[in-house]
Amino acid sequence: MRNRRKPGSRRYKDYEDNLLNIAVELVKNKNISSYEAEKQFGIPRRTIANKVKLKHMKKIGSPSRLSKEEEDKIVEALILCGEYGCPLTRFELRMIVHNYLTKNNKLWIFNDKLPGERWVREFLNRHKEKLTLRSTQNIKSSRASKTITEYEEYFENLKKSLVNVKAHNIVNFDETNLTDDPGSQKCIFKREKNIQIRF
Structure with a gap:
């Protein structure tokens, strides 16, 4: 059974990578501060700052x-x-x-x-x-x-082959009831x- 996050503990990643990339670019280009980015995108300031400084670049997990x-x-x-x-x-x-x-x-x-x-x-x-x-x-x-x-x-x-064949002599058979589907x-x-x- 997988471990569950304890109530009150720090949230794990709950944002999309593309949002993080946008936030990092805005902070890197000094369009907004890391504090404003945290409020706007809901991403921890430390995470944004680390990406701006090229720290912890490996994938999570x-x-x-x-x-x-x-x-x-x-x-x-x-x-x-x-x-x-x-x-x-x-x-x-x-x-x-x-x-x-x-x-x-x-x-x-x-x-x-x-x-x-x-x-x-x-x-x-x-x-x-x-x-x-x-x-x-x-x-x-x-x-x-x-x-x-x-x-x-x-x-x-089929019409041609059934000419002069009486109806009670016609039998239909196919693989329908033999399928393993x-x-x-x-x-x-x-x-x-x-x-x-x-x-």
Whole structure:
């Protein structure tokens, strides 16, 4: 269970980075004082002053488990999977990362276990400019790409093949009741891209 902030203790970061950047620029250019910036943006004066003096420039929180280069490659792979019509779920992402760590003798990073759900959430948050979660349906891309003309041709051919066939001799059968589709899933896609088809 994660630790909760004690009542009355100092607030942790509760402001957007872009607001901090604006406040720092205003103070650095002497448009306003750090005191005025604190009141206007709700950001502690000490934080603004440190950024102006280029102190404590590292990102808040613990460092990511994987390097930036490794995470960038994972992002590229996730985007490619979505574009090829087979986007990955959060669990599949965990499996792929685990497999990568196994091959590179880095299982110790996650204590020889799969990366957790929390890591996935933080990973997606770090790359929210490129990645997003969307719901999918289990349907083949070939079926989804059929045109109205193709369907009309199918039914015209069906009419011809059913000539002189009595109604009680016509049986319909398809894979509907044999599907293993558990329903819609959430998969990872490139942000601002049309919903992909999973098959």
